[in-house]
Amino acid sequence: MKLEEAKKDYYRRLAREEGYNSRAAYKLLETAKRYRLIKPGYKVLDLGCAPGGWVQVASEAVGENGLVVGVDLASMRLGLMPNVKLVQGDINDPQVIEKVRAIFNPPKDFPFDVLLSDLSPRISGVWELDHFKQVELTFRSLALGDELLRVGGSAMLKVFDGERFTELRREAGKRFQTVTIVKPKASRSESSEIYLVCLTKKP
Numbered sequence: 001m002k003l004e005e006a007k008k009d010y011y012r013r014l015a016r017e018e019g020y021n022s023r024a025a026y027k028l029l030e031t032a033k034r035y036r037l038i039k040p041g042y043k044v045l046d047l048g049c050a051p052g053g054w055v056q057v058a059s060e061a062v063g064e065n066g067l068v069v070g071v072d073l074a075s076m077r078l079g080l081m082p083n084v085k086l087v088q089g090d091i092n093d094p095q096v097i098e099k100v101r102a103i104f105n106p107p108k109d110f111p112f113d114v115l116l117s118d119l120s121p122r123i124s125g126v127w128e129l130d131h132f133k134q135v136e137l138t139f140r141s142l143a144l145g146d147e148l149l150r151v152g153g154s155a156m157l158k159v160f161d162g163e164r165f166t167e168l169r170r171e172a173g174k175r176f177q178t179v180t181i182v183k184p185k186a187s188r189s190e191s192s193e194i195y196l197v198c199l200t201k202k203p
Protein backbone atom coordinates (compact mmCIF):
# COMPACT_ATOMS: atom_id res chain seq x y z
CA MET A 1 0.00 0.00 0.00
CA LYS A 2 1.31 3.43 -0.89
CA LEU A 3 2.13 5.80 1.95
CA GLU A 4 -0.69 8.20 1.03
CA GLU A 5 -3.27 5.38 0.95
CA ALA A 6 -2.02 4.18 4.34
CA LYS A 7 -2.37 7.68 5.76
CA LYS A 8 -5.92 8.00 4.43
CA ASP A 9 -6.81 4.63 5.93
CA TYR A 10 -5.19 5.57 9.22
CA TYR A 11 -7.31 8.71 9.65
CA ARG A 12 -10.44 6.95 8.46
CA ARG A 13 -9.94 4.19 11.05
CA LEU A 14 -9.11 6.69 13.77
CA ALA A 15 -12.30 8.65 12.98
CA ARG A 16 -14.35 5.46 13.28
CA GLU A 17 -12.69 4.56 16.58
CA GLU A 18 -13.06 8.04 18.05
CA GLY A 19 -16.62 8.55 16.81
CA TYR A 20 -16.03 11.31 14.25
CA ASN A 21 -18.23 11.38 11.14
CA SER A 22 -15.30 12.04 8.81
CA ARG A 23 -11.53 11.92 8.75
CA ALA A 24 -11.69 15.64 7.91
CA ALA A 25 -12.17 16.11 11.66
CA TYR A 26 -8.41 15.70 12.12
CA LYS A 27 -7.64 18.60 9.78
CA LEU A 28 -9.57 20.93 12.04
CA LEU A 29 -8.35 19.34 15.28
CA GLU A 30 -4.71 19.89 14.31
CA THR A 31 -5.17 23.40 12.91
CA ALA A 32 -7.50 24.68 15.62
CA LYS A 33 -5.06 23.53 18.30
CA ARG A 34 -2.05 25.07 16.58
CA TYR A 35 -3.69 28.47 16.03
CA ARG A 36 -5.99 28.43 19.10
CA LEU A 37 -8.87 29.06 16.74
CA ILE A 38 -11.83 27.92 18.82
CA LYS A 39 -12.36 28.78 22.48
CA PRO A 40 -15.04 27.77 24.98
CA GLY A 41 -18.17 29.88 24.57
CA TYR A 42 -17.40 30.81 20.95
CA LYS A 43 -19.98 30.89 18.19
CA VAL A 44 -18.76 29.09 15.08
CA LEU A 45 -20.20 29.07 11.56
CA ASP A 46 -19.24 25.95 9.55
CA LEU A 47 -19.95 26.23 5.81
CA GLY A 48 -20.03 22.97 3.88
CA CYS A 49 -20.28 20.99 7.09
CA ALA A 50 -21.53 17.54 6.01
CA PRO A 51 -20.94 14.78 7.01
CA GLY A 52 -20.09 16.63 10.20
CA GLY A 53 -16.55 15.92 11.42
CA TRP A 54 -15.75 19.62 11.84
CA VAL A 55 -19.09 20.25 13.53
CA GLN A 56 -18.24 17.58 16.10
CA VAL A 57 -14.77 19.01 16.75
CA ALA A 58 -16.09 22.57 17.01
CA SER A 59 -18.95 21.48 19.27
CA GLU A 60 -16.49 19.90 21.71
CA ALA A 61 -14.26 22.97 21.61
CA VAL A 62 -16.95 25.61 22.23
CA GLY A 63 -18.60 23.59 25.00
CA GLU A 64 -22.05 24.04 26.47
CA ASN A 65 -21.97 27.85 26.42
CA GLY A 66 -20.97 28.02 22.77
CA LEU A 67 -22.79 27.40 19.52
CA VAL A 68 -21.94 25.77 16.19
CA VAL A 69 -24.08 26.52 13.16
CA GLY A 70 -23.49 24.16 10.23
CA VAL A 71 -24.72 24.76 6.68
CA ASP A 72 -24.67 22.22 3.86
CA LEU A 73 -26.60 21.21 0.75
CA ALA A 74 -26.70 17.70 2.17
CA SER A 75 -28.66 16.52 5.16
CA MET A 76 -26.63 15.05 8.00
CA ARG A 77 -27.01 12.71 10.89
CA LEU A 78 -25.44 13.76 14.14
CA GLY A 79 -26.01 12.47 17.64
CA LEU A 80 -27.68 14.76 20.16
CA MET A 81 -25.55 17.89 20.38
CA PRO A 82 -27.44 20.70 22.12
CA ASN A 83 -24.92 23.36 21.08
CA VAL A 84 -25.28 22.60 17.33
CA LYS A 85 -27.82 23.96 14.86
CA LEU A 86 -27.92 22.77 11.26
CA VAL A 87 -29.30 24.60 8.25
CA GLN A 88 -29.73 22.62 5.05
CA GLY A 89 -29.32 24.60 1.83
CA ASP A 90 -27.04 26.44 -0.55
CA ILE A 91 -24.70 29.06 0.88
CA ASN A 92 -25.43 31.16 -2.24
CA ASP A 93 -29.12 31.36 -1.37
CA PRO A 94 -29.96 34.52 0.64
CA GLN A 95 -32.89 32.70 2.28
CA VAL A 96 -30.49 30.14 3.70
CA ILE A 97 -28.37 32.93 5.18
CA GLU A 98 -31.52 34.49 6.64
CA LYS A 99 -32.16 31.18 8.41
CA VAL A 100 -28.66 31.37 9.87
CA ARG A 101 -29.31 34.90 11.14
CA ALA A 102 -32.70 33.89 12.54
CA ILE A 103 -30.99 31.43 14.91
CA PHE A 104 -30.05 34.45 17.01
CA ASN A 105 -32.95 35.82 18.93
CA PRO A 106 -32.85 38.78 19.06
CA PRO A 107 -30.94 39.02 15.75
CA LYS A 108 -27.33 40.03 16.25
CA ASP A 109 -24.93 41.88 13.95
CA PHE A 110 -21.79 39.88 13.18
CA PRO A 111 -22.73 37.03 15.53
CA PHE A 112 -19.84 34.63 14.89
CA ASP A 113 -16.35 34.45 16.40
CA VAL A 114 -15.05 31.90 13.89
CA LEU A 115 -15.87 31.06 10.27
CA LEU A 116 -15.00 27.60 8.97
CA SER A 117 -15.27 26.76 5.29
CA ASP A 118 -14.47 23.29 3.98
CA LEU A 119 -16.65 23.68 0.90
CA SER A 120 -16.03 21.48 -2.08
CA PRO A 121 -18.06 21.27 -5.29
CA ARG A 122 -19.02 17.94 -6.81
CA ILE A 123 -15.73 16.93 -8.43
CA SER A 124 -15.98 16.65 -12.23
CA GLY A 125 -12.42 15.52 -12.81
CA VAL A 126 -11.79 18.52 -15.08
CA TRP A 127 -9.20 20.25 -12.97
CA GLU A 128 -9.69 23.87 -14.17
CA LEU A 129 -13.44 23.62 -13.68
CA ASP A 130 -13.21 22.09 -10.20
CA HIS A 131 -10.64 24.69 -9.14
CA PHE A 132 -12.78 27.53 -10.46
CA LYS A 133 -15.94 26.28 -8.73
CA GLN A 134 -14.19 25.61 -5.43
CA VAL A 135 -12.59 29.05 -5.35
CA GLU A 136 -15.99 30.63 -6.12
CA LEU A 137 -17.40 28.88 -3.05
CA THR A 138 -14.54 30.14 -0.91
CA PHE A 139 -15.01 33.71 -2.20
CA ARG A 140 -18.63 33.40 -1.12
CA SER A 141 -17.44 32.29 2.34
CA LEU A 142 -15.24 35.38 2.56
CA ALA A 143 -18.21 37.57 1.62
CA LEU A 144 -20.34 35.88 4.27
CA GLY A 145 -17.54 36.59 6.75
CA ASP A 146 -17.94 40.30 5.90
CA GLU A 147 -21.56 40.07 7.05
CA LEU A 148 -21.45 37.55 9.83
CA LEU A 149 -18.01 37.48 11.48
CA ARG A 150 -17.15 39.90 14.28
CA VAL A 151 -14.14 42.21 14.13
CA GLY A 152 -11.21 40.31 15.67
CA GLY A 153 -12.74 36.98 14.59
CA SER A 154 -10.89 34.27 12.67
CA ALA A 155 -11.44 31.91 9.77
CA MET A 156 -10.15 28.66 8.32
CA LEU A 157 -10.91 28.32 4.61
CA LYS A 158 -10.29 25.45 2.23
CA VAL A 159 -8.87 26.35 -1.18
CA PHE A 160 -7.99 24.18 -4.15
CA ASP A 161 -4.58 25.54 -5.07
CA GLY A 162 -4.32 26.88 -8.62
CA GLU A 163 -4.55 29.93 -10.80
CA ARG A 164 -7.03 31.88 -8.67
CA PHE A 165 -5.32 31.17 -5.36
CA THR A 166 -3.28 34.39 -5.31
CA GLU A 167 -6.40 36.48 -5.92
CA LEU A 168 -8.22 34.74 -3.08
CA ARG A 169 -5.32 35.11 -0.70
CA ARG A 170 -5.10 38.80 -1.54
CA GLU A 171 -8.79 39.25 -0.74
CA ALA A 172 -8.34 37.40 2.55
CA GLY A 173 -5.38 39.66 3.35
CA LYS A 174 -7.56 42.75 2.93
CA ARG A 175 -9.87 41.42 5.61
CA PHE A 176 -7.59 39.77 8.20
CA GLN A 177 -4.41 40.86 9.95
CA THR A 178 -2.60 37.58 9.23
CA VAL A 179 -3.23 34.94 6.59
CA THR A 180 -1.23 31.70 6.75
CA ILE A 181 -1.24 28.77 4.34
CA VAL A 182 -1.67 25.46 6.15
CA LYS A 183 -1.58 21.86 4.96
CA PRO A 184 -2.78 19.67 7.85
CA LYS A 185 -1.29 16.17 8.19
CA ALA A 186 -4.69 14.56 7.57
CA SER A 187 -4.90 16.25 4.16
CA ARG A 188 -3.44 14.01 1.46
CA SER A 189 -0.25 15.48 0.05
CA GLU A 190 -1.26 14.68 -3.53
CA SER A 191 -4.51 16.62 -3.05
CA SER A 192 -4.41 20.24 -4.15
CA GLU A 193 -6.40 21.33 -1.12
CA ILE A 194 -4.77 23.74 1.24
CA TYR A 195 -6.23 25.92 3.97
CA LEU A 196 -5.97 29.59 4.73
CA VAL A 197 -5.89 30.36 8.42
CA CYS A 198 -7.01 33.97 8.72
CA LEU A 199 -6.54 35.57 12.11
CA THR A 200 -8.00 38.78 13.52
CA LYS A 201 -10.61 40.30 11.20
CA LYS A 202 -9.88 43.95 10.54
CA PRO A 203 -12.45 46.63 11.38
Ligand SMILES: C[S@@+](CC[C@H](N)C(=O)[O-])C[C@H]1O[C@@H](n2cnc3c(N)ncnc32)[C@H](O)[C@@H]1O
Pocket residue numbers: 021022024025047048049050051052053054055071072073074089090091092118119120121122137
Ligand atom coordinates in the same frame (compact mmCIF):
# COMPACT_ATOMS: atom_id res chain seq x y z
C1 LIG B 1 -15.40 18.09 2.03
S1 LIG B 1 -17.08 18.21 2.47
C2 LIG B 1 -16.99 18.90 4.09
C3 LIG B 1 -16.51 17.96 5.16
C4 LIG B 1 -16.76 18.47 6.55
N1 LIG B 1 -15.89 19.60 6.88
C5 LIG B 1 -16.57 17.42 7.60
O1 LIG B 1 -15.78 17.63 8.51
O2 LIG B 1 -17.25 16.41 7.57
C6 LIG B 1 -17.65 19.55 1.47
C7 LIG B 1 -19.11 19.87 1.61
O3 LIG B 1 -19.40 21.09 0.91
C8 LIG B 1 -20.79 21.04 0.60
N2 LIG B 1 -21.16 22.08 -0.36
C9 LIG B 1 -20.71 22.25 -1.63
N3 LIG B 1 -21.30 23.30 -2.23
C10 LIG B 1 -22.15 23.83 -1.31
C11 LIG B 1 -23.06 24.95 -1.34
N4 LIG B 1 -23.18 25.72 -2.42
N5 LIG B 1 -23.77 25.22 -0.22
C12 LIG B 1 -23.65 24.42 0.88
N6 LIG B 1 -22.82 23.36 0.96
C13 LIG B 1 -22.07 23.06 -0.13
C14 LIG B 1 -20.96 19.63 0.07
O4 LIG B 1 -22.31 19.24 0.10
C15 LIG B 1 -20.05 18.82 1.01
O5 LIG B 1 -20.80 18.21 2.03
